[in-house]
Amino acid sequence: MDALVNIIGEDPHFLDVVEKASQLALIDKPCLVVGERGTGKELFTSRLHYLSRRWDGPLVKINCAALTDSLLESELFGHERGAFTGAQRTHIGRFERADGGTLILDEIATASSAVQEKVLRVIEYGEFERVGGSETLHVDVRVIGAANVDLPALAAEGTFRADLLDRLAFDVLTLPPLRVRPRDILTLAHHFALEVTREVGRDLFPGFSARAKKQLIDYAWPGNVRELKNAVERTICRLPVTETAIDEIYIDPFDSPWRFGGGKRKKEEAVEIESVAIDDFAEAVADFERGILTQTLERYQFNQTDAAQALSLSYHQLRRLLKKYEVSVRSS
Numbered sequence: 180m181d182a183l184v185n186i187i188g189e190d191p192h193f194l195d196v197v198e199k200a201s202q203l204a205l206i207d208k209p210c211l212v213v214g215e216r217g218t219g220k221e222l223f224t225s226r227l228h229y230l231s232r233r234w235d236g237p238l239v240k241i242n243c244a245a246l247t248d249s250l251l252e253s254e255l256f257g258h259e260r261g262a263f264t265g266a267q268r269t270h271i272g273r274f275e276r277a278d279g280g281t282l283i284l285d286e287i288a289t290a291s292s293a294v295q296e297k298v299l300r301v302i303e304y305g306e307f308e309r310v311g312g313s314e315t316l317h318v319d320v321r322v323i324g325a326a327n328v329d330l331p332a333l334a335a336e337g338t339f340r341a342d343l344l345d346r347l348a349f350d351v352l353t354l355p356p357l358r359v360r361p362r363d364i365l366t367l368a369h370h371f372a373l374e375v376t377r378e379v380g381r382d383l384f385p386g387f388s389a390r391a392k393k394q395l396i397d398y399a400w401p402g403n404v405r406e407l408k409n410a411v412e413r414t415i416c417r418l419p420v421t422e423t424a425i426d427e428i429y430i431d432p433f434d435s436p437w438r439f440g441g442g443k444r445k446k447e448e449a450v451e452i453e454s455v456a457i458d459d460f461a462e463a464v465a466d467f468e469r470g471i472l473t474q475t476l477e478r479y480q481f482n483q484t485d486a487a488q489a490l491s492l493s494y495h496q497l498r499r500l501l502k503k504y505e506v507s508v509r510s511s
Contacts, residue, residue, distance in 0.1 A: 182229065183225070183226060183229035183230065184222065184225070186219070186222055186223075186226070187363070187366060187367055187370055188360065188363045188366070188367070189362055189363060189366065190355075190360040190361070190362045190363045192355040192359055192360055193355055193360050196223070196352060196353070196354055196355065199352060200223055200226050200227060200230075200352055201230055203352065204226065204227045204228075204229075205230070205232070206350070207231065207232065207233070207321055208321075208349040208350070209321065209322045209323065209324070209346055209347045209349055210227065210323055210347065210348075210349055210350045210351065210352070211323070211325070211326065211330070211347050211348055211350075211351045211352070212224050212227070212323065212324070212325045212351075212352045212354065213325070213326050213327065213328075213330065213352070213353050213354070214327060214352075214353060214354030214355075214356070215327055215354075215356050215401075215403055215488060216327050216402060216405070216485070217357075217402045217403035217404050217406055218354040218355070218356060218357070218403045218404060219403075219404055220285070220325045220327070220354060221240075221285070221325075223352055223354065224283045224285075224323050224325055225238065225283075227281070227323055227352075228280070228281040228283075228323075231281070231321070233279065233280050233281055233321060236277075236279040236280030236281070237276060237278070237279065237280035238277075238280055238281050238283070239273050239276050239277035239280065239281070239282050240282075240283040240285060241254060241255065241273050241282070241283070241285065242285045242286055243284055243285060243286045243287055243289045243290045243294075244285075244286035244289040245286075248290075248291040248293070248294060249263075251290060251291075251294055252293070252294050252297070252310055253270060253272065253310050254272060254273055255272050255273050255274055255294065256274060256297060256307050256308070256309055256310060257269070257270050257271050257272030257274075257275055257309040257310065257312075258270045258272075258309050258310035258311050258312070259309050259310070259311040259312040261311065262309070262310045262311020262312070263310070263311065266311065269309070270309075272309065274301055274307060274318050274320055275316065275318060277318070277320045278318040278319060279319055279320075280320065280321070281321045281322075281323060282320050282321070282322050282323070283323045283324075283325060284298070284322060284323070284324045286325070286326065287324040287325065287326055287347075288326045288333055288338075292340060295339070295340045296340065296343075298322070298343060299340065299342060299343045299346060301318065301320065301322070302322050302347070303346065305317050305318055305319060305320075306318075322347065324347045327484060328484055328494060329493065329494050329495070330344055330348075331344065332494060332495055356400075356403055357400040357403040357404055357407060358399050358400055361396060364396055364400075364407065365387075365395060365396070367404060367407055367408075368387065368407060368411050369387075371408045371411040371412060372384050372387075372411050372425075375411065375412040375415045375416065376415060379415070379416060381415075383420075383422060384415070385421055385423055385424050385425060386424045386425070387424060387425050387428075388424040388425060388426040390426050390427070391424070391425050391426055394427065394428050394430075395428055398428075398430060401485075401488060401489055410428055410430045411428070413429050413432060414427070414428050414429045465504060468500070468504065469504040469506060471490070472486075472490075472497075472500060472501060472504060472506045473506055473507075475489055475490055476506070476508065481508060481509060483497055483498070483501075483508060
């Protein structure tokens with residue numbers, strides 16, 4: 180993303196955040212952009228840069244979750260030649276490259292405590308040393324953190340530095356999930372449909388039928404705007420060229436009668452309640468809840484944040500239940 184892009188939406192919840200972002204952009208302070216996966220955090224972090232006085236300076240981004248602790252430290256702060264095996268030349272880190280501009284730390288909650296401490300020092304004093312170096316370097320960088328987890332709760336647990344959170348949380352943009360923006364669903368779906376129609380070289384987007392529109396509005400969109408975009412693009416690409424309005428949205432790409440585990444049939448059978456003798460009601464309820472927790476974790480590849488959202492629980496409510504029922508949080 181190399182420039183300020185237009186953000187689509189007219190729902191009041193969404194417009195409130197857009198207005199707050201425009202105001203926050205003008206204040207040269209660290210800040211946070213938080214929200215569920217797929218809500219558009221990258222759009223808003225870029226917006227904070229391009230509407231600021233730093234707009235003509237560098238915009239540098241890094242995904243903290245994509246790198247190991249040692250690589251993340253080297254990428255952020257750079258390293259000197261010979262700092263470690265394989266360091267054959269001096270490496271300029273992201274903080275130096277962002278001097279005079281903005282550095283966006285995506286998935287900041289995954290950074291180690293040691294890296295968080297060094298980030299805090301740069302925010303507070305504008306100084307750091309490269310890995311393996313002794314020279315103190317100075318930079319002028321606005322730091323914006325992005326996360327899809329409850330950072331105050333992690334700070335209370337001690338897994339995220341409370342002092343870093345205090346510095347980053349000068350102000351916080353919390354992005355609303357798509358399910359609370361019903362007025363925007365059809366607008367976004369139409370926009371994505373037009374885009375992919377052009378991309379695949381078709382001349383006409385035939386529109387959505389009333390049935391398809393209802394399907395779009397009724398679905399909860401746990402993956403938010405990203406999931407909506409994927410579903411609309413998938414639907415356009417699967418269907419042949421036609422002038423007839425699209426009547427069905429292919430939301431679940433795994434939906435198939437040959438799906439591992441039984442697909443639709445298994446889900447339908449799962450809601451049936453068999454008539455069985457229950458000797459211990461409390462234990463039966465515990466087994467039922469334990470099964471739901473296990474199945475949800477498996478469905479979301481043991482990502483506890485996504486599993487909690489799917490179950491409408493907070494991260495810490497889910498953690499308490501996993502501990503209570505001794506549910507494994509790792510794939511076997």
